Amino acid sequence: MNDDRYDQDATSGDMPPAPLIEDSTPPAKAHADIFFAAVKTTRMPMIVTDPAREDNPIIFCNAAFERMSGYQQAEIVGRNCRFLQGPETDKAVIDQVRQAVARREELAVDILNYRKNGSTFWNALFVSPVFGKNGDLLYYFGSQLDISRRKEAEEALHQAQKMEAVGKLTGGIAHDFNNLLQVILGYVDMLESRIDEDNRIARRAVDAIGTAANRGAQLTQQLLAFARKQELRDRLLNLNTLISDFEAVVERNIGDGVRLRREFSDDLWNCRIDPVQAEMALLNILSNARDAMDGDGEVVIATQNVVGNEDGMPSDLSSGEYVRLTVTDNGPGIDEAVADKLFDPFFSTKEVGKGTGLGLSMVYGFMRQSGGLVTAETMPDGGARFALYFPRARGIIEPTREAQDHTVGGGEHILMVEDQPQVAEMGQALLEDLGYSVVHVASASRALDLLRDRSDFKLLFTDIVMPGGMSGVALAQMVREEYPKLPILLTTGYSDRALDEDSRAFELVRKPYRRADLAQKIRQLIDGPTGVS
Numbered sequence: 250m251n252d253d254r255y256d257q258d259a260t261s262g263d264m265p266p267a268p269l270i271e272d273s274t275p276p277a278k279a280h281a282d283i284f285f286a287a288v289k290t291t292r293m294p295m296i297v298t299d300p301a302r303e304d305n306p307i308i309f310c311n312a313a314f315e316r317m318s319g320y321q322q323a324e325i326v327g328r329n330c331r332f333l334q335g336p337e338t339d340k341a342v343i344d345q346v347r348q349a350v351a352r353r354e355e356l357a358v359d360i361l362n363y364r365k366n367g368s369t370f371w372n373a374l375f376v377s378p379v380f381g382k383n384g385d386l387l388y389y390f391g392s393q394l395d396i397s398r399r400k401e402a403e404e405a406l407h408q409a410q411k412m413e414a415v416g417k418l419t420g421g422i423a424h425d426f427n428n429l430l431q432v433i434l435g436y437v438d439m440l441e442s443r444i445d446e447d448n449r450i451a452r453r454a455v456d457a458i459g460t461a462a463n464r465g466a467q468l469t470q471q472l473l474a475f476a477r478k479q480e481l482r483d484r485l486l487n488l489n490t491l492i493s494d495f496e497a498v499v500e501r502n503i504g505d506g507v508r509l510r511r512e513f514s515d516d517l518w519n520c521r522i523d524p525v526q527a528e529m530a531l532l533n534i535l536s537n538a539r540d541a542m543d544g545d546g547e548v549v550i551a552t553q554n555v556v557g558n559e560d561g562m563p564s565d566l567s568s569g570e571y572v573r574l575t576v577t578d579n580g581p582g583i584d585e586a587v588a589d590k591l592f593d594p595f596f597s598t599k600e601v602g603k604g605t606g607l608g609l610s611m612v613y614g615f616m617r618q619s620g621g622l623v624t625a626e627t628m629p630d631g632g633a634r635f636a637l638y639f640p641r642a643r644g645i646i647e648p649t650r651e652a653q654d655h656t657v658g659g660g661e662h663i664l665m666v667e668d669q670p671q672v673a674e675m676g677q678a679l680l681e682d683l684g685y686s687v688v689h690v691a692s693a694s695r696a697l698d699l700l701r702d703r704s705d706f707k708l709l710f711t712d713i714v715m716p717g718g719m720s721g722v723a724l725a726q727m728v729r730e731e732y733p734k735l736p737i738l739l740t741t742g743y744s745d746r747a748l749d750e751d752s753r754a755f756e757l758v759r760k761p762y763r764r765a766d767l768a769q770k771i772r773q774l775i776d777g778p779t780g781v782s
């Protein structure tokens with residue numbers, strides 16, 4: 250390039266000879282040489298364009314710019330910068346840059362650019378006009394910086410903060426709803442056994458209330474799961490077995506048009522998770538796959554052992570060993586525009602009445618609470634793939650105890666601790682209806698007093714979360730210490746990290762509990778050996 254405004258051959262790529270600096274104020278030429286050498290060697294990508302030429306072509310780029318863009322100098326010089334743009338570059342930002350150039354103004358923007366190999370990167374672009382002595386516009390100077398990592402970190406943080414805030418709100422609401430539903434469902438169960446066969450209107454009404462309340466309870470569970478406030482009962486298990494055992498339910502739920510293919514790893518590691526919630530998560534993902542494929546297509550369920558920090562693993566997965574469960578469908582894949590909202594509660598693209606938008610948020614919360622992660626992506630050939638990473642757990646899987654079938658009480662005394670008056674009233678009525686004799690107290694300290702006075706209790710049934718004073722778990726620990734033979738049953742609909750770990754040493758029934766669950770648990774505990782599940 251021979252241009253009298255510019256006395257170096259910018260396109261040659263050679264370093265200019267080191268300027269001779271003889272005096273403390275270098276002459277203008279030496280000054281320019283030093284400056285030019287610095288621009289060529291700096292790690293900051295830089296270009297210069299010539300607005301006097303048609304289409305404002307690049308007339309200089311440094312080596313850092315070549316590295317950032319993946320193009321060689323010869324492919325860059327002479328072209329307008331737009332070769333860095335692509336279909337996902339924001340048009341409004343491009344317009345901003347154009348306007349700044351037209352108005353001879355400087356501008357700083359973050360713009361999505363494309364490398365030569367087609368991959369994208371976030372570019373912090375600063376463009377500024379360079380004027381000559383008499384105010385003529387000589388060049389445009391553009392400095393750039395690949396800020397993809399920062400952008401990704403910002404987006405991940407933003408997403409995490411959003412999920413945290415929404416989680417707090419949903420967790421609080423769901424906790425209160427759970428108690429209300431517990432009251433409704435408890436009385437529905439009691440009414441059901443008392444309504445005359447021929448009173449059809451009353452029977453239908455009670456059935457309808459039960460169905461609606463049950464649906465409410467399911468939604469509440471999903472909200473609690475999203476908020477990571479669900480009481481999880483982890484068990485050491487193998488996902489291959491869990492999925493195989495669950496397959497009949499899956500097939501019934503996803504319909505005939507969907508073909509299921511299994512690709513299980515033979516030597517799959519074990520993990521410690523709540524099997525009921527894991528099945529629920531899988532069912533949610535499979536139902537979505539069915540809907541995405543309009544009920545007709547193929548789903549591949551695959552399991553594999555993976556290591557956290559290896560190539561191809563999600564960047565937010567901590568190092569360590571994981572069992573990965575993937576569900577891949579051949580539907581249309583995940584729309585780019587909705588990808589970052591997929592796991593939000595109440596986000597659904599399904600028509601009103603079809604989607605609640607809680608399926609994937611349940612999966613998200615459950616995976617986080619289980620120490621793992623869920624990711625969603627569109628496959629190169631179009632379908633969607635959900636991957637669930639469960640931390641590996643060591644140990645030997647023990648067979649589960651068979652449930653006993655006789656479930657009614659024989660007048661045994663139960664000490665019930667519950668601070669919510671309505672839940673207490675309902676629980677007491679339900680237990681009495683089952684044939685137990687119940688003494689209710691509203692606090693842990695009252696329970697301890699009573700246990701000191703009376704020795705005829707056959708079971709302690711206590712809520713975990715109680716305001717002020719001692720929690721149900723602390724009570725259970727004290728009781729186990731002082732009265733090791735007394736069986737203990739905890740109940741809660743809400744999980745609290747601090748209480749969770751300690752509560753695992755006891756049997757638990759989740760709120761809202763149904764008559765049959767409670768009946769079975771209590772009978773098992775009173776009849777069988779006390780202890781850990």
Ligand code: ADP
Binds near residue numbers: 596599
């Ligand atoms: P819902 O199923 O009630 O809509 P979800 O939270 O389960 O709620 O899913 C949220 C949204 O995620 C769906 O409405 C859909 O737009 C998208 N989605 C989920 N699974 C898939 C899939 N396999 N393929 C394409 N889009 C999906």
